Amino acid sequence: MTKPASPQSPDSAAALPRLAVSGVSKSFGSNLVLRDVSFSVRAGEVVSLVGENGAGKSTLMHICAGTFPPDGGTLMLDGAAYRPASPRAASKAGVALALQETAILPDLTVAENLFFGDEPRGLLGLMSQKRLHWDAEALLADLGFALKADRLGAELSAAERQMLEIARAVRQKPRLLILDEPTASLSSHETDLVLKAMDRIKQGGGSVIFISHRLDEVMQAADHAVVLKDGMLTLDAVRGGFTRDDLIRAMVGRTLTDIFPPRPASFTDKPVRLALEGAVAPGLKPLTLAVRAGEIIGFAGLEGQGQRPLARALSGIAPFTGGTIAIDDKATPISSVSRGIAAGIASIPDDRKHEGLALDLPVRMNVSLFALSRKSRWGWLRQQLEQTFAEEARRRFAIRTTGIEQPVRQLSGGNQQKVVFARWLAETPKVLVLYEPTKGVDVGAKTEIYRLVGELSAQGVAVILISADMLELIGLSDRIHVLFEGAVTGTLERSDFSEEAIMRLAAGPEGVLGHAA
Amino acid sequence: MLPRGSLRINLLLGVPALLLAAAVVAVAAIWSGDFFAAGNLGNLVNRVLPLALTALGQAFVLFAGRIDLSVGSIISLATAILATTSNELGWLAIPLVLAAGLACGALNAAGVIWLRINPLIMTLATAAVVKGIAMLLLPSPGGEVDYGFYDLFYGQDLLVGWPLAVIVAVFALAFIMLGFTRFGRRIYALGSDERAAYANGVDVRRVEWSVFLLSGLFSAAAGIAVGIKILSGDPLIGDSFTLDAIAAAVLGGVALTGGRGGVLGVLAGSIALVLIANAFNLLELDPNLQQIAKGLIFVVALMLFMRGAAKRAA
Numbered sequence: 148m149t150k151p152a153s154p155q156s157p158d159s160a161a162a163l164p165r166l167a168v169s170g171v172s173k174s175f176g177s178n179l180v181l182r183d184v185s186f187s188v189r190a191g192e193v194v195s196l197v198g199e200n201g202a203g204k205s206t207l208m209h210i211c212a213g214t215f216p217p218d219g220g221t222l223m224l225d226g227a228a229y230r231p232a233s234p235r236a237a238s239k240a241g242v243a244l245a246l247q248e249t250a251i252l253p254d255l256t257v258a259e260n261l262f263f264g265d266e267p268r269g270l271l272g273l274m275s276q277k278r279l280h281w282d283a284e285a286l287l288a289d290l291g292f293a294l295k296a297d298r299l300g301a302e303l304s305a306a307e308r309q310m311l312e313i314a315r316a317v318r319q320k321p322r323l324l325i326l327d328e329p330t331a332s333l334s335s336h337e338t339d340l341v342l343k344a345m346d347r348i349k350q351g352g353g354s355v356i357f358i359s360h361r362l363d364e365v366m367q368a369a370d371h372a373v374v375l376k377d378g379m380l381t382l383d384a385v386r387g388g389f390t391r392d393d394l395i396r397a398m399v400g401r402t403l404t405d406i407f408p409p410r411p412a413s414f415t416d417k418p419v420r421l422a423l424e425g426a427v428a429p430g431l432k433p434l435t436l437a438v439r440a441g442e443i444i445g446f447a448g449l450e451g452q453g454q455r456p457l458a459r460a461l462s463g464i465a466p467f468t469g470g471t472i473a474i475d476d477k478a479t480p481i482s483s484v485s486r487g488i489a490a491g492i493a494s495i496p497d498d499r500k501h502e503g504l505a506l507d508l509p510v511r512m513n514v515s516l517f518a519l520s521r522k523s524r525w526g527w528l529r530q531q532l533e534q535t536f537a538e539e540a541r542r543r544f545a546i547r548t549t550g551i552e553q554p555v556r557q558l559s560g561g562n563q564q565k566v567v568f569a570r571w572l573a574e575t576p577k578v579l580v581l582y583e584p585t586k587g588v589d590v591g592a593k594t595e596i597y598r599l600v601g602e603l604s605a606q607g608v609a610v611i612l613i614s615a616d617m618l619e620l621i622g623l624s625d626r627i628h629v630l631f632e633g634a635v636t637g638t639l640e641r642s643d644f645s646e647e648a649i650m651r652l653a654a655g656p657e658g659v660l661g662h663a664a
Numbered sequence: 665m666l667p668r669g670s671l672r673i674n675l676l677l678g679v680p681a682l683l684l685a686a687a688v689v690a691v692a693a694i695w696s697g698d699f700f701a702a703g704n705l706g707n708l709v710n711r712v713l714p715l716a717l718t719a720l721g722q723a724f725v726l727f728a729g730r731i732d733l734s735v736g737s738i739i740s741l742a743t744a745i746l747a748t749t750s751n752e753l754g755w756l757a758i759p760l761v762l763a764a765g766l767a768c769g770a771l772n773a774a775g776v777i778w779l780r781i782n783p784l785i786m787t788l789a790t791a792a793v794v795k796g797i798a799m800l801l802l803p804s805p806g807g808e809v810d811y812g813f814y815d816l817f818y819g820q821d822l823l824v825g826w827p828l829a830v831i832v833a834v835f836a837l838a839f840i841m842l843g844f845t846r847f848g849r850r851i852y853a854l855g856s857d858e859r860a861a862y863a864n865g866v867d868v869r870r871v872e873w874s875v876f877l878l879s880g881l882f883s884a885a886a887g888i889a890v891g892i893k894i895l896s897g898d899p900l901i902g903d904s905f906t907l908d909a910i911a912a913a914v915l916g917g918v919a920l921t922g923g924r925g926g927v928l929g930v931l932a933g934s935i936a937l938v939l940i941a942n943a944f945n946l947l948e949l950d951p952n953l954q955q956i957a958k959g960l961i962f963v964v965a966l967m968l969f970m971r972g973a974a975k976r977a978a
Contacts, residue, residue: 214863235865250863254856254923255849256669263853263864266846273844280667297668300856 163226165190165354166211166242166323171220173206178559180206181378183220188323188371190225193345193355195369197362199398199590199616203378204358208325211356212244213237225322235264241322245312245329253301258283260300261315290314291340305332305451310341317344324348326357330364331615332450334654342368360617362391363646376400377590395618399590406594407622408601410641414439414625419476420609421578426470430456432634433470438578440607443600445614445624447649453633454613455497458582461611462494463487474577491577495567495584503567504555511537511551514569540569545595561592568599579603580611585619597623617646631655670852671843671926677917678929680968684915685936688943696946706825708942710818710893713827714739714886716934718905719912720838721882723930724875726913727842729855729922730776730783732876735883735909737794738768739902742887744798747807747897754810758888765884766877768794773876777869791906798899805898813892827889831931838927851875855922911962912937917969937961 164187173181181203188194198204210217213231222229224240231237234244252260259266261283269275283296292310294303303311309332316324326345330338345355345368359365365372372389374382374397382389382397399406417439425433431453438444448454459465463484472479474490481487487494496503504513515533537551544565548558555566564584572579581600585593600623604610614620620627627639629652637652692699718735725732742761750757768790775786817826842848853861854871862868886905891897910920916933918925940961944954 233865234863235867238865246863250857250860252853252856252860252864252923254670254673254852258667259669259849263849264846264866266849273840274846274849276667276669276671280669299673 164188164223165192165225166229166356167223168207168211169221169223171207171210171217171222173203173210173215173218176557179378181210181217181375184375184378184380185220186373186380186383188354188356190354191349191352192370193349193357193368194371194373195365196356196358196373196375197360197365197382197394197398198375199593199618202375202398204375205327207375208244208327208356208358211237211323212242212325214244238319238321241319242325243316243319243321243323244325244327245309245316246327251300251303251308251311253299255300256296257287257294257298257300257303257311258296260311261286261296261318263315265319286318287314290317290344306334306337306449309333310337313341313344317348320351321348321353324353324355326355328358328360330359330361334449335650336654338364360615361646361650362394363650365394366391374398399618406590407597408604410443410625411441414442417441417607420474420607421611422471422473422476423467424471424473426460426467426472428456428460428465428467430633431460432632434635436628438609438611440609441604442626443604443610443612443624445612445620445627446630447614447617447620447627447653448630449653450615452630452653454582454615454630456633457630458494458497458580458613461487461492461578461580462496463492492580493571493576493578494580495564495571495582497583497586503570504563506556507554509552509554510541510546510548510558510566513555513566514540514546514551515573516570536573540573544569544572544599559592561588561596564588564596565592568596572599572603575603575606576608578609578611580613582613583615584612585614585616617649620649621646629653670849674843674852674917674924674926675928677924677969678926678932679917681916681929681932681936685932685939688936688939692939692943692946696943698946704942704946708938709825709827709831710889711942712935712938713831714889714893715905715908715912715938716831716931717834717882717886717889718909719916719930719934720834720927721879721886722909723913723916723918723925723927724838724851724878724882725783726910726918726920727855727922727925728851728871728875729858730872730875731787731910731920732772732879733784733787733906734768734772734790734794735879735886736902736904736906737791737798738765738880738883739887739890739905740899741768741794741798741801741902742884743891743894743897743901744802744807744899745897746809746888746891748801750810750813751808757810761888762881762884765880765882765887767880768883769877769880770873772880773873776876777872795899802897802899805896805901807897809891809895809897811895814895817889817892830889835927835931842927847874852923855919855924857923907962908937908958911958911965914962914969915965919969920966 166188169185171181171184184207196204209215213234213236229240231240258280262279266274267278267282269278280296287294287296292314294307294310309329313326313329329341333341345357348355369386371385372382372394373380374394376398382393419437420440421438423434423436425435427433446454446457456465460467463481463486466482472481479490481490481492511533515536541551546565546569547562555563585596600610612624621644625641627644627649628635629637629649631653632655636655639648698704718739722732722735741764745761745764746757749760753760772787772790775781776783850866850871853864853866854868858868887902890901912933913930914920915936916925916929918930940957941954
């Protein structure tokens with residue numbers, strides 16, 4: 148490492164912020180992601196960047212870390228103009244980014260990943276495998292991370308990858324460390340270790356920006372909080388100057404009760420729509436579940452605890468391999484996507500770009516994909532019907548577009564998601580499976596999606612909501628099951644909902660014991 | 665003991681090819697008394713040389729997660745240039761041929777990097793272009809390579825002659841470069857996961873340039889070895905090398921998806937392929953069977969190593 152790691156003379160440090168962001172804007176296509184964002188980070192300060200999915204946090208951090216440049220505005224690092232052309236340039240300037248979607252090299256070991264690009268050299272300037280290994284073990288032990296230096300990147304769990312990513316960033320002794328949702332996949336014990344690692348950077352005179360969805364953590368660790376909503380700064384306050392409720396209001400722009408549909412008190416009089424009995428799938432332990440008509444059942448958990456297998460099994464993409472599945476008391480094995488559709492299951496995938504939409508085709512063709520097969524005759528598409536259908540869908544789902552012929556790629560994330568909903572909900576399903584339904588969606592579209600889900604549930608649709616968004620789970624669900632390592636470790640009724648209660652169950656049986664002791 | 669790391673893993677990937685090579689030696693030695701005759705062994709080394717060089721160049725590209733289908737044509741072009749210029753230029757023909765190889769590699773790299781053409785398609789197009797040039801230079805097998813080259817390079821009739829020395833030196837250098845330098849690590853990183861590599865500060869374009877240039881250079885060197893051996897040029901002689909080089913690499917444990925494999929495996933894979941061909945000859949089997957066997961070996965090797973990859977992905 149070169150000079151940037153050393154702290155500068157005290158008089159200049161007091162005057163100049165470590166990072167000054169002023170008037171930064173960025174858009175992707177016609178989608179304005181950041182508009183005129185300004186804030187600053189002092190030396191030795193932990194700044195928490197808060198905002199809902201799609202608020203522009205990650206984009207802002209990628210700009211700071213040199214992944215792409217801003218369209219407008221300037222960045223200053225310790226008083227000097229800072230325009231990193233690439234992640235490498237940012238890293239040379241002393242800015243390290245630990246990503247949310249981690250950048251771990253699968254064919255290299257933990258040690259090799261940790262020191263990538265900065266490997267210790269020995270004889271003749273060649274890399275020394277042994278020193279690399281020792282240095283890595285020493286660093287991990289020092290941080291208290293339970294990670295073996297000789298494991299391959301491909302073998303690591305989501306939590307382990309995240310820990311490695313953080314260790315790597317800490318190793319670079321950065322002037323500014325950026326952590327993008329470092330704790331999304333971590334249990335509370337691991338989270339504590341990460342907060343400690345942040346503290347270390349702070350003690351060494353470095354600054355930290357960390358993005359988090361967990362407000363408890365923000366209240367605990369942040370010296371300074373910055374909130375983004377729909378690409379704009381809505382709160383900028385130092386510790387003591389903000390409360391949890393201030394953060395939520397700034398994130399959402401209104402109080403929560405206005406966003407989520409009201410829920411009926413009880414469903415015991417309603418028939419069971421979806422019943423699973425010992426259903427298993429790869430990555431999912433036997434699951435027994437009964438969802439009544441109109442009920443919204445939430446699934447919470449740390450990242451990668453079986454959410455994905457559950458969503459894919461319910462939709463028929465990667466079917467259940469055992470157990471029984473019944474819809475309206477009729478045994479219904481969901482052995483493929485088309486069987487699932489025939490049985491009345493509508494499934495909104497989390498990755499709309501890959502599993503959901505044909506981005507270059509117009510809205511018209513995207514919304515009418517399934518409806519058409521029912522409305523076609525002898526294999527001929529009926530243009531007139533398709534157009535009427537698409538126009539109706541556009542109105543019903545409030546899709547904001549220049550017209551039904553606009554390619555889906557040009558729509559905002561929220562409107563793309565509405566297109567996915569429109570496609571799946573051409574006819575009212577019996578069961579609706581939502582997997583991260585509002586990922587990358589702005590608050591306006593979110594509210595509309597929640598309203599729609601509320602309406603469907605009022606019509607008797609059984610809803611499964613698999614989400615990492617705590618506010619969404621708590622606001623929308625009637626009951627929440629918490630997943631840990633593919634099994635349900637706990638269930639919360641509406642009256643017991645809280646972020647803390649979910650987190651405690653999410654840490655698994657050990658975490659629960661740890662808290663009890 | 666070497667700590668578990670990519671170096672050790674990549675070394676171990678070459679073990680099956682080494683075992684296969686050993687098994688073929690054993691079978692051939694038992695069935696045919698001529699196998700260990702000095703003449704046959706020296707001949708084997710001479711035949712391993714061009715394949716091993718081509719496979720090594722190809723391996724650099726494969727480690728980086730790309731592929732080069734133009735290597736065979738580059739070999740043909742190299743023999744054609746050598747056979748048409750060596751009498752006038754003498755030793756200067758060698759650097760000329762190597763430069764031509766680099767130019768072919770540069771053409772591949774330019775298409776892949778600047779025009780963003782899929783490597784499979786770009787190198788296939790380059791293969792056609794380069795073969796066309798070779799045909800223009802030398803429409804049919806012929807020309808003449810200075811006999812002095814042959815005398816010096818293959819003339820000693822020793823087991824430990826120039827061909828073996830070249831193999832050992834080139835593979836040792838490649839081993840050090842891939843296992844012990846940051847440049848080597850970047851090649852593997854790119855093949856392992858391009859996005860992660862970029863996020864880790866790898867200059868993707870620079871690595872792509874390097875591997876395609878190296879592949880062109882090594883193929884040209886292989887072409888020189890072939891040209892000197894046959895003392896002439898042949899615009900089609902390289903064709904079989906394209907598949908053979910990929911087969912040798914895959915047999916040696918190199919993943920076609922990138923990021924995995926080592927040069928010792930590549931050498932072992934090349935030796936195994938040559939030995940199998942040699943065994944077919946010694947056992948006086950139909951040469952067409954040889955083709956079929958090669959194709960099947962390729963598929964089996966792919967299946968074996970892909971199962972490992974599938975397990976990893978799960």
